[in-house]
Amino acid sequence: MENSGILIYAQLTRDEYIHTVFFELAQKAKELSAKLGGAEVNAVIFTRPNLVFKYKEAFENRGINKVYYFENEAFKNYTNEYYSKLLVNLVKQIKPEILLIGATNQGRDLAPRVSSALNTGLTADCTGLDINENGKLAATRPTFGGQLMATILCKTYPQMATVRPKVFKVTPDDMYVQTEFINCPVNIDLTGDRYNLLNFEKTIDSTIDELDSAQIIVAGGKGMKNKDGFELLKKFADKIGAKTAASRGAVEMGLAPSSIQVGQTGKTVAPKIYIACGISGAIQHTVGMTGAEHIIAINKDENAPIFEIADTGIVGDVFEILKEYLTT
Numbered sequence: 001m002e003n004s005g006i007l008i009y010a011q012l013t014r015d016e017y018i019h020t021v022f023f024e025l026a027q028k029a030k031e032l033s034a035k036l037g038g039a040e041v042n043a044v045i046f047t048r049p050n051l052v053f054k055y056k057e058a059f060e061n062r063g064i065n066k067v068y069y070f071e072n073e074a075f076k077n078y079t080n081e082y083y084s085k086l087l088v089n090l091v092k093q094i095k096p097e098i099l100l101i102g103a104t105n106q107g108r109d110l111a112p113r114v115s116s117a118l119n120t121g122l123t124a125d126c127t128g129l130d131i132n133e134n135g136k137l138a139a140t141r142p143t144f145g146g147q148l149m150a151t152i153l154c155k156t157y158p159q160m161a162t163v164r165p166k167v168f169k170v171t172p173d174d175m176y177v178q179t180e181f182i183n184c185p186v187n188i189d190l191t192g193d194r195y196n197l198l199n200f201e202k203t204i205d206s207t208i209d210e211l212d213s214a215q216i217i218v219a220g221g222k223g224m225k226n227k228d229g230f231e232l233l234k235k236f237a238d239k240i241g242a243k244t245a246a247s248r249g250a251v252e253m254g255l256a257p258s259s260i261q262v263g264q265t266g267k268t269v270a271p272k273i274y275i276a277c278g279i280s281g282a283i284q285h286t287v288g289m290t291g292a293e294h295i296i297a298i299n300k301d302e303n304a305p306i307f308e309i310a311d312t313g314i315v316g317d318v319f320e321i322l323k324e325y326l327t328t
């Protein structure tokens with residue numbers, strides 16, 4: 001049997017919703033499928049018993065042809081050991097051409113184990129996916145510390161890639177298909193896991209989620225200079241109903257927590273408006289925010305690279321500009 005079709009891992013959140021990154025991947029997979037002559041776009045999901053049909057509409061509306069589901073009470077919590085074994089078995093059986101996984105914490109844990117068990121390549125944290133002239137997955141991601149964008153081809157199957165949330169957009173396109181649900185046997189020992197999850201405590205700063213859904217983000221860089229400068233930025237953000245983010249430069253200066261860092265080693269955001277204040281526009285930063293609909297940059301250096309991607313550029317002293325706005 002030849003490898004065919006695109007398989008997407010449908011991660012569930014702790015509240016048992018399908019993670020938004022799945023819908024982003026599904027949208028991109030539809031584009032890839034068209035270039036592959038209409039290859040099937042399928043999903044795989046792990047749930048507690050009798051839960052999968054709760055997601056029927058979501059899968060159908062995103063044009064998912066088949067959903068392979070594994071159900072067991074043990075799947076209430078993610079475990080690398082069970083999920084990877086079953087996913088590997090499924091892939092060996094159905095032989096997808098492409099396997100896509102969201103680069104969430106869970107996806108970053110799962111994907112390498114699956115790729116190594118399948119002896120195939122994995123392009124992690126991609127910023128672009130396409131099909132090349134030979135019908136192969138062309139996966140693009142930053143490399144050499146973000147100085148270059150590399151497009152990577154995988155010689156083996158399935159061609160695997162992970163993509164961070166918010167890198168691809170979801171449009172309200174009608175992709176309805178009737179989805180076929182396939183119950184997959186859980187034919188591994190579920191008592192042999194090497195650890196038990198006793199308790200789960202959310203310690204992650206809630207600003208992380210806030211940035212995901214923010215319509216306006218005001219981000220500060222090293223140009224904000226010190227804590228007082230960053231406080232000014234926060235006041236401005238509050239006044240316009242925005243959330244605050246930072247460059248790594250600002251995080252390294254101790255002006256902001258790393259949880260709100262945007263960029264290659266931070267978050268990827270896609271607000272309606274992104275206001276970059278005192279940020280030079282290094283590619284490692286911009287890779288995390290070019291999905292914004294409108295980028296406004298304030299920088300005193302007219303040659304700062306941020307102006308190359310900004311829709312609106314303001315050359316001037318950020319302190320003067322923010323203070324002026326706050327007093328009007």
Ligand SMILES: Cc1cc2nc3c(=O)[nH]c(=O)nc-3n(C[C@H](O)[C@H](O)[C@H](O)COP(=O)(O)OP(=O)(O)OC[C@H]3O[C@@H](n4cnc5c(N)ncnc54)[C@H](O)[C@@H]3O)c2cc1C
Nearest residue numbers: 221222223247248249263264265266278280284285300318
């Ligand atoms: C592997 C790797 C991963 C990385 N990941 C990330 C990442 O995830 N996110 C990230 O942001 N960076 C990341 N970086 C770092 C990145 O390369 C840059 O060093 C960083 O983004 C620079 O931060 P900055 O723009 O705040 O500082 P700078 O580059 O120092 O820019 C400060 C800017 O402020 C302007 N300025 C100064 N004073 C004023 C003023 N009064 N008014 C207006 N403008 C002013 C200056 O003109 C300058 O353009 C990474 C680097 C590497 C090697």
